Amino acid sequence: MKVYKFGGASVKDAKGIRNVYSILKEDASSDKVIVISAIGKTTNMLERVVNDYINGQSPSLEEVKRYHFDIIKELFAENHSIFDEVNNLFVEIEWAIEDSPTSTYDYEYDQIVSVGELLSTKIVSAFLEQQNFVNTWVDARDIIRTDNTYRNARIDWELTSDLIRKFISPQCVYVTQGFIGCTSENFTTTLGREGSDFTAAILSYVLETEEVVIWKDVDGMLNADPRFFDDAQLLNQLSFSEAIELAYFGAKVIHPKTIQPLKEKNIPLRVKSFLNPANEGTIIFEDAEMLPFLPSFIIKENQILISISAKDLSFIVEEHLSHIFALFSKHGLGINVMQNSAVSFYVCIDNDIQKVPALMNELQSEYLVKYNDGLTLCTIRHYSEDDITKVTGNKSILLEQKSRHTVQFVFSS
16 A cells, blocks of 8 residues: 655646546556645635634635636536535635634634645545546545644544544545644644645554655755755655654755654655656655765745843853743744853744744743844755855855754845
8 A cells, every 4th residue: 555645736727636647547556545735825825814814804715716616617517516515615614704713823724724625635536536536535634633732733643543544444545635633622633834744654654555655846855945056956865864854954845744653664755756757756765875965955934033031141041941942832833943152042933923923922021032034044964165155155144053964054035
């Protein structure tokens, strides 16, 4: 058995969905689980709906509706049942946004944005059936059980394992959603942005599949983002440990939580291009030698660097750090880089417009807080001095941190 995961770019239009069918048709294996992300930029569109809803503005679904109905009009006859199924999912959102918000931003986010994955999988599953590619649509909320940490839910592994084994049988093909799960109270949760990769890993771990294949719009895992580096090169293979390091520092091809369950059961992960499916892509497995051995460059934009000092300018000691870390955890914010001096503690984080203001308010009540935003964080694995020069050039460096294998710079964009 295999798990295939197709991201939003692979199903962004009718042509993409037809291409997914072509890829699946070429695979002779009769049992697989196909994990599908929301179509194209649907998640971003639905996030705008959530923001308008929370801010008391009049949210509109027209853009999202038009996008999806244009696709299904191209794929199906007008009397096909998919039109009603898609419309019913939009009605669910319309009902949700009729009244004023009753809970937190994170809760409302998960109830609305999660519909993107339900839409995409309904459409893809129906199209595959239309092509006589028999499959069973599975609601991921029936098999992925989580806690109620909305927007970054934690998996209940024991219950999730039992449910997956109950709903997924060998020798069959299933289509399900990435990114979403459900609490024991039947409230929808999400697993964090790009969490569809993690869903694929969860399924593979429980079902002990042959491999996981993640289909992307690049030829595999590259040593740099081609948007920033025109000399980016393909990594043919690398180890789980190296992949975990790259994912931790922000490599976008693989979600940070994806690797660990696969590593635990030694299930290979392959990253392939849905544009060039005949290419081998990148294979990740235990103890793999990195081929070719290259420096890796990881860029994270929209960073904020925060300087935290005691109000009496006393030393920053363990008691302060413990309290500061607790605040970051409380607000659900991860730290990308941290560094301390005698009287200051510096942290570089993603500038989340929903979470950072609340964190800053709490920090400022007890500490002297300064910050710079609009920054870029660059991480280089297996660096040389030439690599550092290539990236930093004449940029103004606000923070630098270097270890034997990795160097990080925070600088003005």
